[in-house]
Amino acid sequence: MSAQTMQQPARNDVSTDTPLLTVDRLTKLYGNQLGCADVSFDLYPGEVMGIVGESGSGKTTLLNCLAGRLSPEEGSVVYTDRTGEEVDVHAVSEPRRRMLMRTDWAFVHQNPRDGLRMGVSAGGNVGERLMAAGARHYGKIRSAALDWMEKTEIDLTRIDDRPSTFSGGMQQRLQIARNLVTGPRLVFMDEPTGGLDVSVQARLLDLLRGLVAEMGLSAIIVTHDLAVARLLSHRLMVMRRGKVVERGLTDQVLDDPQHDYTQLLVSSVLQP
Amino acid sequence: MQEEQNYNFAYLDEQTKRMIRRALLKALAVPGYQVPFAGREMPMPYGWGTGGIQVTAAILEPEDTLKVIDQGADDTTNAVSIRKFFQKVAGVETTEKTEEASIIQTRHRIPERDLEEGQIMVYQVPIPEPLRFLEPRETETRKMHALEEYGLMHVKLYEDIARHGHIATTYAYPVKVADRYIMDPSPIPKFDNPKLDNSPALQLFGAGREKRIYALPPYTPVKSLDFEDHPFETQTWDEPCALCGATDSYLDEVIMDDKGTRMFVCSDTDYCTTRREAGHVGPDAQAVGEAAE
Numbered sequence: 001m002s003a004q005t006m007q008q009p010a011r012n013d014v015s016t017d018t019p020l021l022t023v024d025r026l027t028k029l030y031g032n033q034l035g036c037a038d039v040s041f042d043l044y045p046g047e048v049m050g051i052v053g054e055s056g057s058g059k060t061t062l063l064n065c066l067a068g069r070l071s072p073e074e075g076s077v078v079y080t081d082r083t084g085e086e087v088d089v090h091a092v093s094e095p096r097r098r099m100l101m102r103t104d105w106a107f108v109h110q111n112p113r114d115g116l117r118m119g120v121s122a123g124g125n126v127g128e129r130l131m132a133a134g135a136r137h138y139g140k141i142r143s144a145a146l147d148w149m150e151k152t153e154i155d156l157t158r159i160d161d162r163p164s165t166f167s168g169g170m171q172q173r174l175q176i177a178r179n180l181v182t183g184p185r186l187v188f189m190d191e192p193t194g195g196l197d198v199s200v201q202a203r204l205l206d207l208l209r210g211l212v213a214e215m216g217l218s219a220i221i222v223t224h225d226l227a228v229a230r231l232l233s234h235r236l237m238v239m240r241r242g243k244v245v246e247r248g249l250t251d252q253v254l255d256d257p258q259h260d261y262t263q264l265l266v267s268s269v270l271q272p
Numbered sequence: 273m274q275e276e277q278n279y280n281f282a283y284l285d286e287q288t289k290r291m292i293r294r295a296l297l298k299a300l301a302v303p304g305y306q307v308p309f310a311g312r313e314m315p316m317p318y319g320w321g322t323g324g325i326q327v328t329a330a331i332l333e334p335e336d337t338l339k340v341i342d343q344g345a346d347d348t349t350n351a352v353s354i355r356k357f358f359q360k361v362a363g364v365e366t367t368e369k370t371e372e373a374s375i376i377q378t379r380h381r382i383p384e385r386d387l388e389e390g391q392i393m394v395y396q397v398p399i400p401e402p403l404r405f406l407e408p409r410e411t412e413t414r415k416m417h418a419l420e421e422y423g424l425m426h427v428k429l430y431e432d433i434a435r436h437g438h439i440a441t442t443y444a445y446p447v448k449v450a451d452r453y454i455m456d457p458s459p460i461p462k463f464d465n466p467k468l469d470n471s472p473a474l475q476l477f478g479a480g481r482e483k484r485i486y487a488l489p490p491y492t493p494v495k496s497l498d499f500e501d502h503p504f505e506t507q508t509w510d511e512p513c514a515l516c517g518a519t520d521s522y523l524d525e526v527i528m529d530d531k532g533t534r535m536f537v538c539s540d541t542d543y544c545t546t547r548r549e550a551g552h553v554g555p556d557a558q559a560v561g562e563a564a565e
Contacts, residue, residue: 095419124427132423138433138499160434
């Protein structure tokens with residue numbers, strides 16, 4: 001398993017009619033506390049799904065369950081891999097799940113410190129996933145790292161600097177570079193723009209939107225920022241108290257909210 | 273009465289030795305895998321080779337001949353105190369000659385002389401986990417070993433090249449054992465790494481503080497990690513040993529005065545002595561003789 005070489009198969013080798021991710025009645029409890037309840041949806045290749053809601057509504061719990069980082073009490077998450085095989089994320093063996101996590105999937109944390117190795121240089125951070133996938137040629141790893149730093153607009157002279165010397169926005173972009181370098185098919189993002197100032201947010205969003213479109217990525221983005229959801233996602237789910245209260249196309253949900261809570265959420269955004 | 277006043281042979285009680293031998297057998301069955309064992313308190317501090325001593329004590333027999341080296345030398349503090357310890361508690365014969373020893377306990381070196389079948393090397397290991405400084409969580413490193421997720425080890429080598437232009441790790445250089453486990457060969461210089469590979473001797477590693485034992489059965493393939501475009505290399509020196517003229521051994525740098533004079537001598541004292549007795553003379557042998565007088 002250690003020596004699998006990262007080949008980049010043609011994207012969309014699986015028909016776009018088959019969902020990439022099928023979520024069925026997912027429920028996660030923390031003791032008596034409800035994490036999220038009875039969530040079902042399908043995610044199709046190339047689609048970006050936004051999950052919005054207030055703090056404590058279960059967004060991040062749901063994302064962690066989807067990404068196999070938490071195990072739910074009930075329900076299932078089925079992922080269709082590059083060969084068309086269906087993988088039950090929570091029933092499959094741990095080696096297989098970890099393998100998915102470092103090849104087919106990517107996870108962008110809200111705090112870049114959770115997703116980066118702070119003691120390792122920027123180049124090493126980007127190269128780690130390549131080396132985990134079997135790359136053993138220093139020159140090639142380094143040029144891939146440079147390539148991705150360029151794509152994420154990080155100054156190339158900083159390649160040997162540690163991320164602890166980077167600004168928050170650069171750290172977040174580095175985390176994205178590190179995640180996308182192996183060409184994943186599905187990206188989970190937990191508040192990717194949280195904690196960044198507005199102008200940096202705008203650039204990061206621009207970058208993400210470009211990359212998602214260019215690479216044909218599918219993504220699930222958790223955010224409490226409706227502007228982020230509007231910019232990035234095709235479809236939207238609104239969560240409250242662990243339940244999905246409304247779902248639909250992003251523009252439809254935001255322009256014509258039906259549920260009381262969604263109406264409150266949309267109307268509470270300040271209009272400059 | 274006499275019985276009660278003596279130590280049990282080789283200090284440890286028989287049950288403890290039995291426990292350590294079981295760990296050793298498991299370690300031999302899975303080369304490179306770190307087997308936990310119930311390490312005992314020894315009458316010296318952690319860091320002085322308590323792991324190696326427990327392994328030696330568990331395998332020692334009255335007819336064994338023991339050699340103890342520290343940085344290649346037989347006459348340094350650590351080597352002397354451990355040799356004395358076993359002379360006292362086991363009464364076994366000791367030697368400084370590599371070829372005469374049946375068990376060689378070592379800190380930081382492998383003897384220059386080729387080891388033979390039947391000989392046993394016992395290494396003192398401070399930190400058995402090669403991934404430790406990259407991944408501090410023990411639960412995680414165990415999982416990485418179990419699932420053969422070793423990409424992280426190359427991140428360390430990558431960092432070396434990025435910072436220094438070459439792989440700057442010179443000791444405790446990580447190796448892959450029998451194409452499966454990544455292993456820390458204890459802090460031996462990477463000069464000695466090729467000697468681990470396919471060695472006819474049995475090699476045992478004991479970490480006293482961390483309570484881990486691992487092993488290499490004779491003739492186990494051991495490969496030092498590297499990159500395709502930055503292959504593994506050992507250290508080299510521009511000059512031969514000042515005393516015996518050897519060009520194939522690991523040299524220590526010795527500062528001679530406060531004016532920057534230095535000389536390079538074999539770190540393996542037995543190897544150097546044997547060569548000098550056989551008539552080999554290095555460029556500075558005379559100067560050293562005068563300085564000593």
